[in-house]
Amino acid sequence: MTIQISPRFSRNADIVLYEGDCLELLKTLPNNFVSLIVTSPPYNLGKEYEKKSDLTNYIKKQVSVIEQCARVLKENGSICWQVGNFVDNCEVIPLDIILYPIFHKLKLQLRNRIIWHFGHGLHASKRFSGRYETILWFTKNSNYLFKLDPVRVPQKYPNKKHFKGPKRGTLSGNPLGKNPGDVWIIPNVKANHVEKTSHPCQFPVELIERLVLSMTNEGDWVLDPYIGTGSTAIAALIHNRKSVGAEIMPDYVKIAKHRLKQADQGTLRIRPLERMVYDPIGSAENIPPKVVGLNGKLQPRLFEERGKYKKRGG
Numbered sequence: 001m002t003i004q005i006s007p008r009f010s011r012n013a014d015i016v017l018y019e020g021d022c023l024e025l026l027k028t029l030p031n032n033f034v035s036l037i038v039t040s041p042p043y044n045l046g047k048e049y050e051k052k053s054d055l056t057n058y059i060k061k062q063v064s065v066i067e068q069c070a071r072v073l074k075e076n077g078s079i080c081w082q083v084g085n086f087v088d089n090c091e092v093i094p095l096d097i098i099l100y101p102i103f104h105k106l107k108l109q110l111r112n113r114i115i116w117h118f119g120h121g122l123h124a125s126k127r128f129s130g131r132y133e134t135i136l137w138f139t140k141n142s143n144y145l146f147k148l149d150p151v152r153v154p155q156k157y158p159n160k161k162h163f164k165g166p167k168r169g170t171l172s173g174n175p176l177g178k179n180p181g182d183v184w185i186i187p188n189v190k191a192n193h194v195e196k197t198s199h200p201c202q203f204p205v206e207l208i209e210r211l212v213l214s215m216t217n218e219g220d221w222v223l224d225p226y227i228g229t230g231s232t233a234i235a236a237l238i239h240n241r242k243s244v245g246a247e248i249m250p251d252y253v254k255i256a257k258h259r260l261k262q263a264d265q266g267t268l269r270i271r272p273l274e275r276m277v278y279d280p281i282g283s284a285e286n287i288p289p290k291v292v293g294l295n296g297k298l299q300p301r302l303f304e305e306r307g308k309y310k311k312r313g314g
């Protein structure tokens with residue numbers, strides 16, 4: 001391995017992967033240290049890694065973690081809290097609505113409530129099937145780091161020109177692409193996804209890449225207090241950022257280490273950000289999964305040529 005993975009906090013590490021409770025790790029981090037915190041906390045659904053508790057207890061635990069996160073966040077940094085719904089007796093309770101007051105009380109300012117839309121999940125029979133979750137993006141103040149250019153997406157009409165006035169004949173849209181907006185259509189990691197591990201709810205790496213590229217600079221630290229299979233660390237490292245995170249389940253720590261090792265060796269496969277969402281009609285014209293490596297060896301690029309590829313057996 002060329003990258004340094006440390007089991008406890010060290011400024012010299014490339015990655016800090018703490019096996020244990022995130023509060024223990026958080027307490028060892030300095031004030032104003034990380035540039036971006038991105039995480040998906042347990043949803044209190046009774047998954048194998050969490051004990052379902054009453055909502056008040058759940059919120060109390062989240063308060064302690066979020067308070068520590070606010071402490072370790074740099075003044076120009078960002079917190080992105082990705083959540084879905086808590087379901088109690090078939091009643092849906094949106095966690096972002098429940099958690100928002102915690103951030104507000106800490107004087108964190110909401111910049112976007114990003115809707116992450118995906119196509120797969122449980123099929124409901126007594127309500128519409130849930131097909132989105134949200135990312136609450138907060139900053140400490142209005143002087144925050146945000147870069148649009150690295151995450152622009154292709155314009156709908158790239159060659160559209162001004163048809164009158166002094167700019168007549170020149171491109172009317174930014175040639176680098178448009179703002180991706182606050183509704184992100186990104187496949188979730190289910191059975192056939194190239195990044196799928198045994199974890200029931202991993203982040204797609206591309207979801208985190210967009211946050212890392214727009215909210216941090218190279219060399220910055222990215223924290224995920226509930227790091228699971230290490231998706232946040234992968235997104236940070238393939239873009240030359242450093243990563244710190246905690247995971248309470250030893251099996252997921254093992255998977256995270258394995259994925260990081262694959263990335264280090266240049267054999268980790270991820271779904272590229274620029275790959276279109278599956279379209280049964282135009283499925284042959286798409287961008288295949290890509291292999292990525294760390295330290296600039298095989299950096300993914302957002303504006304690669306769309307390639308034609310044949311599906312296996314096709």
Ligand SMILES: C[S@@+](CC[C@H](N)C(=O)[O-])C[C@H]1O[C@@H](n2cnc3c(N)ncnc32)[C@H](O)[C@@H]1O
Pocket residue numbers: 020021022023039040041042043049050199201202203204225226227228229230231232246247248249252
């Ligand atoms: C929603 S999952 C996050 C998955 C992660 N985003 C990924 O891409 O793999 C939440 C994770 O938090 C872990 N977890 C739960 N309580 C924890 C705690 N107190 N400290 C650290 N990790 C915890 C769970 O084991 C689970 O892997």
